[in-house]
Amino acid sequence: MALNYDQAVSKYEPTLGLEVHVELNTNSKMFCSCSTVFGAEPNTQTCPVCLGMPGALPVVNAKAIESSILIGLALNCSIAPYSRFARKNYFYPDMPKNFQTSQYDEPICVDGYLDVEIETDEGPKTFRVDIERVHMEEDTGKSLHVGGATGRIHGAEYSLLDYNRAGIPLVEIVTRIVPGTGKYAPAVARAYVTELRDILRSLGVSDVKMEQGSLRCDANVSLAPIGSGKLGTRSETKNVNSLRSVERAVAGEIVRQANRLEAGERIVQETRHFLEESGETRPGRSKETAEDYRYFPEPDLVPVAPDAKWIEELRATLPEKPSTRRKRLQEAWGVSDNEMASMVNAELLDTVEATIALGAEPARARGWWLGEISRLANEKEVHPTSLITAEQVAEVIALIANGELTDKLARGVVEGVIAGEGSPREVIDKRGLKVVSDDGALMTAIEAAIAAQPDTAERIRGGNIPAAGALIGAVMKATGGQADAAKVRELLLKHLGQG
């Protein structure tokens, strides 16, 4: 009988290792001045350098170095006083020089850690993930496989190459092995990548979009019988492209390996691919012979030796740690873990914070951004912040608070702003969305409602307050929703001697 996950982790101790590749969001590539903008027409962002043309030479992007140091500092690393690029030699058509310029035995940042918190059976628990190194390298081009099985490498007739991505700066963050996670290995892996992503985002060094490939995770997993004190042979699952997939890939590997071990088979050290649909991994096409990368110091580049002053200047610019900030804001705003998580996942935390800083009440700020505005953004397939600004939302919320707008009217105002009709004030004027707060006008409507439903009015006079709802509804209808319902209620009850 095949072991399920719970059975697997009751017999075997998993050990994790994670390698994350991050595409930096520099304007230009790592070693040349070509643009890095995503989604350009094929081979429009290439030059002799990133096409590996004969004679071309690399020059290091200063911003990439700065971003790498910032990442190292945020991950509690030491910044190497002297680091170097090396050549990693292997042939592959998406790699124009047939070597990757990468750091090898002299990386720019070493020996850091990241603490991640996960929910366990015994409550929240913190795991420390040790970072072995943070190093710089360059991305490869993209291949499109034509013919055979739709877009798959296997069985394709030929391939088409676009080198726009070739040479985009990558930072690779490598953990040491993470022992002792037990059954929480998948959760720790997910929490680590999540926290790392948040840190990178807060540093502003990367777009960290897993679905676009600007953050890619390889998960190494090995198993050993519980209590054996040994380390098993690991597999490496490549390019897992969502947080949920990180968790599923690790769990899937644990189950697969446990079942192999149960069957008395050996684990092969190999590269595997995560299958999104099934949550399983399949082996990569292994190469005929083990690669020998023949690393040696890149002779076309000189060493990187950041001085202490530069490092300290960068350290001084480090933002508050995302986990600390989240805790602080959560407390200040009085929101639940789930509510906080939804703001973070929607990438709206900064915006909500800005809206609140402009005077909006936290619950309303969060409600508007995650509710109506996100809904409209979804329809248009854009990010909410591209539709409306924190200032405009804060203004709308202020108008609600002082009674100039009802929630319903406010939705119209927001719609108008998004439609490009101007500022909230201008939309109110143009669309005539002002709350009817003139008592005289309201009284006319109230009297008309009473005249239309005399029986209801009588019941209210007799003390049946809930019956007021029908008359308030009629007034709201008559005023086209522009009346403040609370005000109508107040005037109505007073008029019928119940105020």
Next chain:
Amino acid sequence: MSMIHKTATEMAQALADKSITAVELTKQHLDRIAAVDGDVHAFLHVDTEGALAQAAESDAKRAAGETRSVLEGIPLALKDVLTQKGVPTTCGSKMLEGWRPPYDSTVVSKLKNAGVVILGKTNMDEFAMGSSTENSAYGPTHNPWALDRIPGGSGGGSAAALAAFEAPLAIGTDTGGSIRQPAAVTGTVGVKPTYGGVSRFGLVAFSSSLDQAGPCARTVLDTALLHEAIAGYDERDSTSINAPVPNVVAAAKRQEVKGMKIGVIKELMGDGFQKGVLDSFKQSLDLLQEQGAEIVEVSCPSFDYGIAAYYLIAPSEASSNLARFDSMRYGIRVGDDGQRGAEEVMSATREVGFGKEVKRRIILGTYALSSGYYDAYYGSAQKVRTLIKRDFESAFNLADVLVSPSTPTTAFKIGERANDPLAMYLADITTIPVNMAGIGGMSLPSGLSADDGLPVGFQIMSPAMQDDRMYRVGGTLEAALNDKLGKPVWAQAPELVVK
């Protein structure tokens, strides 16, 4: 009147006097190429149309009073290892047959900015690997002094073009002697500047940490003028020196060495040196002494290991640099029958596209870098490099410049060493240490060898970034030799049979 037998300085004067136009001067050289290059085979590509257009532009500039440099309108032969936009660049290899680079190397941009007229691309050992130009995929170049002899290598084409009066100026590149050794055996002048003195951008790399482009001409002053035109910092080459270029032209004109200490390297003049070469060398030492220089003997014991270290470092770097020739993006492609995969097509192309010597060095370099052998071979060679540097440092404590014969022998016969790589490698024993230490080196003719009547080269080495010193000594020696011999060595070259 034909100007081809004049120096570049004289041609520049004639252009300035308006006694000739750049177009006429260019035509004279194109005619000379048409007449003699069938025998010499210095050129792989003659850019008749481009050269005449540049010459016409030069004449127009001069007429408008916009002379761009002292070399305005002077023709030049370019080693086929430097890219020139739109002009075939093969590096003497079948691999790049038909490739027209979409960009100019920095050397070419500088030449164009100086108004120099580029006649065409000169023959060379494939990818600059060789000492005889026999390794060109397009057939050997013949030494104008004796057509059955080699013109040196890898820049045999550039040196032969000068000696055959096909061009007054030429560009070479020197990784282990490829400028100086051809200069020596053709009775011309060649300079390898300090590493980083001339940009490598657009120089198709053989061994990045050793490669250096440099000027070639028939006189020391002409060489200095060309040096000045191509040298200087380039932000596209990370290893380029960001400091002012030493005033080599003034140094070449100074012709005075009183009080200078000239160090004779004991290890570079012993066994295996041709008697005529040593006699000529000693005669030059005497002349320098007569001019007031002090001759001292210095010892550089590690030079003994120079060839061994060079034939590990250069092939290692080459194995990586030449990996890009894989038929995916440019160059020839072999065996793409729609069935074979990319890897097979790469291998088939590289088998056909590379010549024997190139393959030999790629395999050697791959071996020296592979795991398990790195420390013993590549690593040890890098240590020898340190020792050679140290030897130079101590020697330069005792002398202002160092000297040796440029080569152990005069030009050998074509085919003589073709099947004996080790014998061929010995041709560079005197020139290699300069590249290993990154310093400057010059070869100028010191007369004809009494035993075979062929030109002998005298090598002058100056400390890094002090290239002016070798020009000062070279200029002085050249003048003293001209006085003593009655006419310059290059003017004694046999007149080729003009067809």
Next chain:
Amino acid sequence: MAAISREEVAHLARLSRIEMTPDELDHLASEMQLILGAVARVQEVAAADIPPTSHALPMTNVFREDVTKPSLSPEDALSGAPAREEDRFKVPQILGDAE
């Protein structure tokens, strides 16, 4: 110095993506034997306390500003391509995984 076998040369040829005939492998094995015998001399003086030199001139921190410059036109980028399909380089089927 141990003999370098034909199989070893074949492995190096595979690593460097050069197809070789059996004759070529044999020939190269004997040449390599000779050349390696000569260059192995470097080990005689490469003592542990000698630092390796990879750059002749000591330089550090050469960077460029993070600004974009115009790229090649796709026409220029693809001008030397042995095969293309529209603005992409066309290459034979790729077997085996990337890194």
